[in-house]
Amino acid sequence: MPSFTVISALLYRYILLYARNRIRLFELFFWPIVQLLVWGFVTSYLQSKGGGSFPRFITFLIGGIILWDSLFRSQQGVAISFLEDVWTRNLINIFAAPVRMSEYLGASFCVGILRVGLTAIVLALIALLAYGFNLFEFKFSLIGFYANLMLFGWVLGIVSICLILRFGHSAESLAWAIPFMIQPFAAVFYDVSTLPGWMQHIAWAMPPAYVFEGMRKCLADDSAPWEYVIKAATLNVCYLAIAGWFFARTLTNVREKGLLTKVSTS
Amino acid sequence: MSILSIKHIAKSFGTFRAVDDISIEVAAGETVGLLGVNGAGKTTLMNMILGLITPTSGSINVFGKDIAKHRLEILRRTNFCTTYAALPGNVPVFSNLLIFAKLYQIDQPKKKVYELLELLEITSLKDKLTGTLSAGESTRVNLAKALLNDPELLLLDEPTASLDPDIADKVRKLIIHLQKTRKPAVLYTSHNMRDIEEVCDRVLFIHQGKIHAAGTTAEIKERFSEENLDDVFIKIARSDKQPI
């Protein structure tokens, strides 16, 4: 059984690392705010040029930006927490302590939740004040959207850790790139039907497309998109199981190759 | 009973054999020194005991249990201090130690941390950021971390590297004090022969992944007909070029 003491100690450590790093804190809010402002203005501009023919466009885009950010933050919570341990040369101390990998991942999942929570509040406020976009219009579906995107963020975070362990420091930039590799398939800003046929198959094989389609449906006709939420959740359960298996396998593999100590000391 | 029992352990990285058929037994209260040139395989051996590297062949038993099967249980009663790892720099010393005390699930973690700060004479550093400490100060903090769970097996990989002679002497005295009071099994690597002579009951010379010589420091010096351990070290280090 994972221990609450261990998870909370690891979480406390990550919070200290954050709280004491002003640049990190600044970064947490800076990018999402800039993104929201730029895209908000772009859509306002398009709307004015299109003679008001994009009625829902702006809400689709802003909803997409805010929800996409939750996937990204959650993935970053996991991947960057791990990188913090690599950068501070602390990985060996943790991996040779009696810490279960479920506890280690559990703590970094919590970091993801905190990051998502903090930025979501700020983004929702700005969206409301600047564009009159009320995130809570999604009502209970909002929980379904957030939960699914965060779960998939964890999956991508675990994959990022595995790649860094396997390929070392040269793979560090993947921690930022991986979410954007799947973004075209996530249908954040357009309908899945916009994609070419083969891309649609890939899109429907991953949870985010269901969330964003559901979001648009919800905004368009105010219906509760539970079908989408449930499909995304089912896929997420499968992806999490696969990610857990992949993580365990990667650890076995890097222990055999001596890469765990290499990534921590080089 | 031996705390650590290593049997015919070997580790290859690709075709390179870093550790080649080493067997070691360490009993409670015994300190065994690992000596050898850079790249001899000492750290690899310690990492295998901590389960950070999987051996290619052979077995490692700690407290009578196989590390491959009982890793977590073993790690709870084991600890280590290594030059190859650090504690997060922008966290204060006290918080860092408290966090690790909780990771090792110690009862009364705060009390334990204060006790160790006192023992290592670093109470005055407790609110400093770990990253701002001098090399010697951070070594002592790492040592405090290594003693948090009163380990029955303690692995020390070059604990006195970068310490001034005064602090190095204090660290040696501390380890000797620990041996007397808590009787852990200790595996100790150092390139400082004085450390080895003062602290270790037995010494293993490792060369190219193999045990080249073993015994007390006196026995080894006699066998190699040298006055001091440094000269034995040099003799063994150059042995692939000049047969002993």
Ligand SMILES: Nc1ncnc2c1ncn2[C@@H]1O[C@H](COP(=O)(O)OP(=O)(O)OP(=O)(O)O)[C@@H](O)[C@H]1O
């Ligand atoms: N992860 C790894 N992958 C490949 N080779 C490795 C790895 N780890 C260690 N080695 C090699 O194994 C050999 C033994 O290394 P090790 O770190 O155990 O030496 P050491 O005795 O601790 O040396 P030092 O006194 O310099 O600390 C070295 O040649 C090293 O390059």
Ligand SMILES: [Mg+2]
């Ligand atoms: Mg070494």
